[in-house]
Amino acid sequence: QSVLTQPPSASGTPGQRVTISCSGSSSNIGINAVNWYQQRPGTAPRLLIYSSDQRPSGVPDRFSGSKSGTSASLAISGLQSEDEADYYCAAWDESLSDVGFGGGTKLTVL
Amino acid sequence: QLQLQESGPGPVKPSETLSLTCSVSGGSISTSGYYWAWVRQSPGRGLQWIGSLSFSGTTYYSPSLRSRLTISVDWSGNQFSLKLTSVTAADAAVYYCARRPMAWHAFDIWGRGTLVTVSS
Numbered sequence: 001q002s003v004l005t006q007p008p009s010a011s012g013t014p015g016q017r018v019t020i021s022c023s024g025s026s027s028n029i030g031i032n033a034v035n036w037y038q039q040r041p042g043t044a045p046r047l048l049i050y051s052s053d054q055r056p057s058g059v060p061d062r063f064s065g066s067k068s069g070t071s072a073s074l075a076i077s078g079l080q081s082e083d084e085a086d087y088y089c090a091a092w093d094e095s096l097s098d099v100g101f102g103g104g105t106k107l108t109v110l
Numbered sequence: 111q112l113q114l115q116e117s118g119p120g121p122v123k124p125s126e127t128l129s130l131t132c133s134v135s136g137g138s139i140s141t142s143g144y145y146w147a148w149v150r151q152s153p154g155r156g157l158q159w160i161g162s163l164s165f166s167g168t169t170y171y172s173p174s175l176r177s178r179l180t181i182s183v184d185w186s187g188n189q190f191s192l193k194l195t196s197v198t199a200a201d202a203a204v205y206y207c208a209r210r211p212m213a214w215h216a217f218d219i220w221g222r223g224t225l226v227t228v229s230s
Contacts, residue, residue, distance in 0.1 A: 002156055035216035037157075044206055044223050045157070050216035088157055092215060098172050099159035 003028060003100025004089050011108040017077040020105045022089035024070050028100045032092045034072040036065055039104075040085045048087075049074060076107075084109045112136040114207045114221035121227045122201075128194040128226060132207030139188055140165055145210040147217060148181065148192050152203035162210060163190050202228045 005023040012018040022034065034052045037045035047056055049065035052072060064075045072091075076083055089102040118130040132146070139146055148160035161171040161181045169181045180193045194201060204225050208217035 033215055035214075037217075044220035045217070046220070047216055047218045050214045050218070054214075056218055090157070090216070096173065098174070101157040101159075103156050 002103040003093055003096065003098075004091065004102035006087075006089060006102035006105045008103070009106045009108065011110055012076075012079045013110045014079055014081065016079045017075060018079055018107065019076075020074045020087050020089075020107070022072045022074070022102050024072070024091060024093075024100065026070060027095035028070075028091040028093040029067065029072055030070040031094060034065065034067050035090045036063075036072075036074045037088045037090065038083075038085045039088065045088065079109055081109050083107060112209065112219050114209065114219060116205060116207050116221045116224040118205070118224050118226065121229055122197050123230050124198055124228055125196055128197050128201060128228075129191065130205055130207075130224065130226070131189050131191045132221060133187075133189045135188070139163075139183065139190060140185055142166075143212050145170075145212060146183075146190050147208045147210050149206045149208055149217065149220075150203040151206070151223075152200075155200070155203070158203075160192065160194075160205075164212075197228050199228050202226060 036049040038048050039045045052067040053065045062077050086104045088104045093100040113135045115133045122128045145162040147162040151157050178195045183190045204223040206223045207221045209219040
């Protein structure tokens with residue numbers, strides 16, 4: 001059972017905007033930053049968003065993050081076929097003294 | 111460009127010790143402002159932070175693994191290592207090493223990962 005809750009799947013057509021949610025609690029998302037990772041099959045996770053809404057250099061501005069209360073979201077606009085991947089949210093959990101990860105959302109580009 | 115590369119002996123038998131090393135190139139692990147971490151991923155447990163090492167040598171462990179875990183560093187070799195004792199099938203996973211900037215609280219550069227199987 002993951003500390004953070006994500007929908008197992010999401011889908012969209014090329015050019016569409018999709019959002020992926022991440023639900024937590026007052027001990028993690030409620031008080032700490034959220035990070036988002038993209039993982040394509042057979043590769044390591046790639047950091048997409050840090051500090052809830054910041055993009056590392058090299059990440060397209062089609063990717064954006066937001067946080068409100070104990071939930072966070074990753075939005076992908078102008079969906080492209082290369083965006084088909086698994087997406088994970090993560091946040092430090094104060095109660096667990098551990099990094100909490102979501103279970104991942106598999107994004108399919110139809 | 112900073113690169114991380116995991117290496118290890120391959121399959122591990124139950125109850126034995128898992129040892130992995132992360133070699134860092136293109137930058138020094140003693141550079142201030144970074145942690146160096148181990149993260150694993152398995153189909154059953156998803157992504158799991160194992161532990162981290164600061165640029166000054168301080169270690170931080172996941173509470174769920176602390177009793178079995180040691181992370182150490184070889185400053186001259188620019189590498190850090192993981193030892194996990196008394197492994198079981200639940201420890202089978204892809205093990206990644208990663209860098210975590212202190213200010214970001216996120217893992218920004220990852221190794222390619224190494225698959226660890228646990229089998230007698």
